[in-house]
Amino acid sequence: MDDYLWRDKSKTVLALRHILIKEFGDFDRVSIFGGMIRDIARDGKRGFRSDVDLVIDAPADQVKNLAKRLSAKPNMFGGFGHRSTRWEIDFWALETTWAHRNGYIKASSVDDLLQGTFFDWDAAHYDIKSRKLYSQHGYLERIRSRTLGVNLIKTPSAVGNAVRTVRRVLLWDLKASSGLLDFVDQVVADEGLEALVHYEKRKHQRSVCEGFAERSRLLEALSAGNRKVHSLRSSPRQMELPGLIPHARD
Incomplete structure (x- = not known):
């Protein structure tokens, strides 16, 4: 930084x-x-x-x-x-x-x-x-583990964060935590995959969510990691970031 x-x-x-x-x-x-x-x-x-x-x-x-x-x-x-x-x-x-x-x-x-x-x-x-x-x-x-998780589940944009989850996990070659999987599962159950595709197409040129016809296949991809299920592009591993200071106040 x-x-x-x-x-x-x-x-x-x-x-x-x-x-x-x-x-x-x-x-x-x-x-x-x-x-x-x-x-x-x-x-x-x-x-x-x-x-x-x-x-x-x-x-x-x-x-x-x-x-x-x-x-x-x-x-x-x-x-x-x-x-x-x-x-x-x-x-x-x-x-x-x-x-x-x-x-x-x-x-x-x-x-x-x-x-x-x-x-x-x-x-x-x-x-x-x-x-x-x-x-x-x-x-x-958590970054080294390449597992993306949820911190505060409350959000002003459930569909938006479900789309961000899909894109980050699959495009960055990550896995979603169990809590994040549960969140996406609930959003898709409530809103449908079509809502995610519609939101994503408004924000991005290419839709990742559109590649999944079934909720179960999407969740499988998010839990297994990109390379095991859904091939989009390779992404380099993260670099080390020395000197990070844990949550503290001066």
Whole structure:
């Protein structure tokens, strides 16, 4: 994370660094949450090709004022989306994050949000100013095991997270935990495979869910791992990520 954010000389990363310092540098505590950390842990810097999620430990009105200045648009989950030439950045005030706002966790600091991610692989954050990385206990072990699990089962988008499960498990050559399998099984039972295919086609050029005509075959693929059942593409093994700091407060 340090190397990517502060030492990389590419124009793309220089643009991100500029945004983080110029637009978010006045806040005492801003953390990159979830996806960037997960992707770098899984596949090094080359594995990160997504947007950036930020959580700001500051009053909601201050974050809202920043959103107005940036002309950022409200997103579906209580935060704001800022689109620059090279980057898409979604950001939230701590008190407006979905799990806290809906009473599923009590977040008095960014660290508490580690209990509120849907996927356990997303339960990590990087404090921009202190340049420290925080995670749930056993975070790297779960990534090394190549088993994707569920952290907080409550979600504002059950179909969306079922689709994300299918894509991550099969495209990244993983296995789903028993809890995550139960979640997908229930969503498909309630909504049907067609709902997953429809959602996925709206978001992605290629549908993975469309390759399964039966719920049982989908669950078999998710539990067995990509190479045993469903051949889509090979994906490299994750790189080691030394120096990860377990969930702790300074």
